[in-house]
Amino acid sequence: MSTDFTIARAAEFEGRDVALYGWLYNLRESGKILFPLFRDGSGVMQAVVSKKDVSQEVWQRVSDLTQESSLIARGAVRREPRAPGGYELVLRDLEVLHRVPEDTPYPIARKEHGPDFLLSHRHLWIRSPRQSALLRLRHEVIRSIHEFFDQHGFILTDSPILTPAACEGTTTLFELDYFDLGKAYLTQSGQLYVEATAAALGKVYCFGPTFRAEKSKTRRHLTEFWMVEPEVAFATLDDLMKLGEDLVTYIVQKALQRRRPELETLERDTRKLEHIQPPFPRLSYDEAIKILHRKGSHTPWGEDLGGADETRLSEEYDRPVIVHRYPAQAKAFYMEPDPERPDLALCMDMLAPEGYGEIIGGSQRLADYNLLLQRLRENNLPEEAFRWYLDLRKFGSVPHGGFGLGVERTTAWIAGIPHIRETIPFPRMLYRIYP
């Protein structure tokens, strides 16, 4: 009897007797033959039970199964073209661990449901094949990120989640009381802290949840989302664009290599992912605005690009497009000005194809102490809270930079799904914090 059987690896167990630890996904009956469908977390597998081949007790236990009852099914794995997945379990014995009572049946049917109902039952919805495929894909994205940075000599230095002040805007912070020390805030970005660790370790990144109290109500926003933020000492804007391009390529190609079955479950057109390879097109903001004006946009020079602009730009290309050197006035206080055009910031955004919008935002950071101090004052930021950040410009300041990549947006794009809320186990949104 094998104990390490999983449905995903059923082919390796052909002809062997196995124990399947799982749940009932569905039960199809046809007279004296039963087709229970089991799921075990790795996939769904059909079993077959003939009345003449099993005891009366086993037959009864299977016919009495209710959806999502937990169980141990024992039998032989057989290749069977008529079974979904190509293999089925010839059931010999069934042990019921917990039977879902019929007066409180499992609420999620294998039929259509609305988003409100599904999100309110998110703790159960994640059991469905599509949702578990998305969570496996998310896992793969995260794993690839860590692999990539490890292979490129980066050190993981996580930033704090509780912070004393804003990283960027001050209006979009979740605030809480911190003992006798006054207010603390949930982090919006780990960037300022990885700037410090980059000066200590050279090439670093942080990976963790970030929080935005923005009242955004769109398919691209969550109030709590995960971001990976590399930061590199001595890096120029060109280095950052190259790093972002290599990272995104690595993530996409590994997803294709390792998560084909999941992408198939999601009915993703993988041809659109195959050609995600460097180099990605690069446009200056000036060039981007020209293209947009030619395509009918009315965004004036100097303003940040809107969602419709991003879609217009990305539909020009079959891979992500990098837009660099935005007007400084539209960007954050900590960005290094372009020495040739001080009205521009040495920054870059990467826009995913197919209208998925910005997946990366980054920049070279202000390295000069006096200019940084001036920018802090212009933005009415509390100087005291940024004392340590200013110190980084007092003790061996170097050109450096980094970017943030949004895990959920990246996963949604690779999965080809319309809303990012399905790419995180328990999404946090403007009007939803349960379950």
Next chain:
RNA sequence: UCCCCGGUAGCUCAAUGGUAGAGCAUUCGGCUGUUAACCGAAGGGUUGCAGGUUCGAGUCCUGCCCGGGGAGCCA
């Protein structure tokens, strides 16, 4: 915060201002290769909440609550 759409059975949805219905789910019966199986039957309702118009309101009006999509902002 603003704009648009919606709320009817556990779920997805019907119902000209005139007797609240179907499919799925649940229960019972039938069927030896089913593929969201199929066939037959049964149970299941304070039509989001409060008020108003009307002989009569799921339907029309007002307010509120809840959700969805989008804008702005962002990853």
